[in-house]
Amino acid sequence: MSASPLTIDHLLPQSLGGSDDPDNLALACHRCNERRYNFTTGIDPETQLETPLFNPRQQQWAEHFIWTADGLRILGMTPTGRSTCSRLDLNDDFHDDGFIQESRQYWVEVGWHPPRNDPRRSVN
Numbered sequence: 001m002s003a004s005p006l007t008i009d010h011l012l013p014q015s016l017g018g019s020d021d022p023d024n025l026a027l028a029c030h031r032c033n034e035r036r037y038n039f040t041t042g043i044d045p046e047t048q049l050e051t052p053l054f055n056p057r058q059q060q061w062a063e064h065f066i067w068t069a070d071g072l073r074i075l076g077m078t079p080t081g082r083s084t085c086s087r088l089d090l091n092d093d094f095h096d097d098g099f100i101q102e103s104r105q106y107w108v109e110v111g112w113h114p115p116r117n118d119p120r121r122s123v124n
């Protein structure tokens with residue numbers, strides 16, 4: 001039996017008083033949802049300051065993140081982007097032995113990745 005790859009994430013987690021109202025929900029993959037847990041902030045590795053995590057309901061992805069030229073790593077470009085990359089370990093720097101970057105490499109090879117409208121650096 002396999003779990004659904006997608007889950008519903010509460011932007012303000014229910015454990016912190018968040019509701020099931022659609023405005024408080026976002027679709028998330030299982031791994032991101034687990035890693036976010038009930039955190040709403042992360043530490044910006046550049047400043048060591050606690051910073052709100054990216055909110056896909058209120059913020060634009062392209063204002064906070066950019067892909068490396070090879071499409072394997074997400075780079076946070078703002079305090080929110082950096083703290084989100086770190087809290088969710090979006091590049092598997094601390095979990096899963098880089099599994100996500102290996103997966104992205106396959107997706108790049110078949111043209112599925114990175115998403116067409118996402119910003120991408122010209123050099124790694």
Ligand SMILES: [Zn+2]
Nearest residue numbers: 028029031032
């Ligand atoms: Zn995810």
